[in-house]
Amino acid sequence: MFRATIPAFEESVVRELLVNALVHRPYTQRGDIYLILDPEKLEVVNPGRLPLGVTPKNILHASRRRNDGLARAFQDLKLMEREGSGFDLMYERLLASGRGSPTTSEGTDSVHVVVPRRILHPGVIHFLAEADRKFALSQREKIALGLLAPTEGLLAVELADLLELNAPSEAGRWIDRLIHLGLVHAAGRSKATRYFVPPDLLKEAGLDQKTTLKRLAPHRLKALILEDLERYPGSPISAIHRRIGSEISNRAIKRALDGMIDIGHLVKVGNNRWTTYHLASSIDQPTSDGR
Secondary structure, three states, rough: OOOOOOOOHHHHHHHHHHHHHHOOOOOOOOOOOEEEOOHHHHHHEEEOOOOOOOOOOOOOOOOOOOOHHHHHHHHOOOOOOOOOOHHHHHHHHHHHHHOOOOEEEOOOOOEEEEEEOOOHHHHHHHHHHHHHHHOOOOOOHHHHHHHHHHOEEHHHHHHHHOOOOOHHHHHHHHHHHHHHHOOOOEEHHHHHHHEOOHHHHHHHOOOOOOOOOOOOHHHHHHHHHHHHHHOOOOHHHHHOOOHHHOOOOHHHHHHHHHHHHHHHOOEEEHHHOEEEEEEHHHHHOOOOOOO
């Protein structure tokens, strides 16, 4: 019964893209601002590089004014969000409409911002709208929930990377209240903590998908690795990854392997691309005379 009209590109997002392009471009060099519209995306190309201290990896948080007077004029005209909040708004609106987040890249002497048009996850629209109606979510909470809802869960380090945070521990101020409200669950500890939307909420929103190995508990992953190396001793990580499941992240497998080496269950032989892994019990131990 839920219906929503979703424009191809929201006015607030397009306005923010254009205002950012006008306010933050360097006017000491020539060049035009380009809007490139195609069926799948809207791309804005701005002459010049990003301001000093701002990169595509921290643009969600970093803010540097290049043209103060122009920025104040746009803010007085209510055409620009307060400083540092423009990209937050774009992230929020795109994720709330079931799309991916904007992507930013730098060319030799240009900045490119791409906004996707295609709705990837229609169920997210209803889910976020209902969550916001019940709990009055903050902008940060909407962004974090919009990133988590279409997935089977994200590790703390993965969520921190998507939110452009310096450390996984910083994600707390984005999701602590979501956990308290029961909209997000957490499992594991430290960097291995996995955050996910409870399955019953995903099912209610029509976001439940096929069961995969992405949420495999660490102890089960280690058991799989032990069984694999028992059958195929001396395997590189790429072969282990392929056999036990390509859905599992390479980072998770590497973390499990390192942990099992630390506690003496596995032995690593070789370096870099020639590294192979063996069960500790299968490696011959030296005799007392060194043989």
